[in-house]
Amino acid sequence: MSERFAAGELERFIAGVLTREGLPAGDAADVARLMVAADRTGFDAHGIFRLPDYLKRIRAGGINRTPKIAIVRETASVALVDGDNGMGHLAVERAARTAIRKASETGIGWAGTRNGNHAGAASVYAAMPLAHGMIGIYGAVGGGNQMPPWGGTDLLLSTNPLAAAIPAGNGTPVVMDFATTVASMGRIRTVAQRGEAMPEGWMVARDGTPLTDPARAPEGLLLPMGGYKGYALALVIGLLAGTLNGAAMGGDLIDYIADNDRAANTGQFICALDPAAFGDPAAIGSAVDRVAGEMRGSATMPGVDSVLVPGDGRAARLADRAANGIPIPDALRATLDGIAEETEVAPLGS
């Protein structure tokens, strides 16, 4: 069961809690807005659901409450943002704004982050350039190593997500957002919270046999999407988002949830690309509409109602949640009520 709350109410609660924990009011409001942006668009495993983990890290000293986020290297079209171990959302939003500014000047901007932290949903950042008529591409090193290289058993890779957002003309923008593992740990945790089993193919045990009990996830190995191709993609994203920026990747990546008190040195990248550099943006937008419309208009396989374009589900959830609020499952509600009591912030719906 769940109850729905307006996005603004979730933001009020998160910002109140983070301020109480010692974050400056402006930073707390920014983080709340960026967390709830995930909930607004249906990425439930990456929004307010993560607040308890973030609080544990803040309280254990694993996150700097008052970071000085700065651009530490810069060329005409590239920047490297140092997050000073603050909340990851702040560094990535700074990177996104920087990439957009550079793209408006040179056609493309790329910004990497280091000394950051978990920043929530990939598509929140990939979609930021949309408001400027631009394409966004985002990648990140995930929050801990849960996947081995293809054929191996050492946990050296995370769920390293990839997201992209492409503006359309009159239609819904194309927004892709996926973990390079078959399933993300966030998704497994929501399955666990609902008391369900994982389908075969999400995880295996160290001997290669299927593992479907989400409670046993800590001893299992996540599998890459598409076999060895997903391994390659996870590795490349990790090198671009982590290694290139001087952020953690491979053996030096910690588990941001289990390892509360150490700096995670999380890395991300965001690229903004301006369609105006290629031609008339309106004509390009119309062409995107045409291609997307062809996909939606496809005849379907037996048993399939309709064909979707990546981003269609997001747009539907965005509209539903703007009108009807964001559903908070009872188990999460109880956790948040506990946080309300600890922090003396008025609980959701009060």
Next chain:
Amino acid sequence: MSERFAAGELERFIAGVLTREGLPAGDAADVARLMVAADRTGFDAHGIFRLPDYLKRIRAGGINRTPKIAIVRETASVALVDGDNGMGHLAVERAARTAIRKASETGIGWAGTRNGNHAGAASVYAAMPLAHGMIGIYGAVGGGNQMPPWGGTDLLLSTNPLAAAIPAGNGTPVVMDFATTVASMGRIRTVAQRGEAMPEGWMVARDGTPLTDPARAPEGLLLPMGGYKGYALALVIGLLAGTLNGAAMGGDLIDYIADNDRAANTGQFICALDPAAFGDPAAIGSAVDRVAGEMRGSATMPGVDSVLVPGDGRAARLADRAANGIPIPDALRATLDGIAEETEVAPLGS
């Protein structure tokens, strides 16, 4: 069975044939070099194997023998290259050189192509920035629609490949190159040429049942790698490589092999990213070596000898073929001997 030939001998043959077909000697030599770059690195389905298809297109008037390739739009970090319907390799190499030049000036360069053609192996172009110490990222619209959108049956997507190359320090560069379908049509054609069956999971019939006879490939649907995630990736790559550049994508994409006499308007993109914009390139290279070494050093699953990093197989094939020549299967050899007779160019090994 196969016989091996030196790369230079393959280049001599291809350049001779293309010159005979009316390409300027310089363009013919460039195309030969770029085609054989695929054979040198083991991408056998994208090198000299494609010569018969290219010849059919040239002879049918589907390719402009004497293109005027030009940069038609340009910003500080972005360029759009018009291939004037010449051989695709020429436009993409021009794009790669342009992206590298811009990256050396601004940290990153992105170049798209339109009015191009099939350009061979993705990793040939993604790897070009390596010689300048840079990262390369490449995507393309494939040579015909063989995949439906997820859940659909209309053929609206191609194998849209993605490739990336990341320089290492002392070690082998990381080079990823894959079709976003489970299998590429090139791979299916080499399987067909060897008289083998396809594994289940590569293709399905229109009713969703498995299709394993490569001779029936024209009536089948390719499946995306990783299910709906691969569909999203194929679509996004197609929008970036095709639609953004004013090139074909979706309903207006022709089959470059079957539809010989019409311009294909193939699109590709290449991005070059300079590690020097992020920090000391030597330190970044060492960090890439460290991460790659961790992958190779992983304990293995039962039955697996060793863990590879993407690019390791390429490096091994590159070394083997430089020392021992490039294997040409007898069936391909017979085809090439036929071309030699038609064009009065001395056959391979003469």
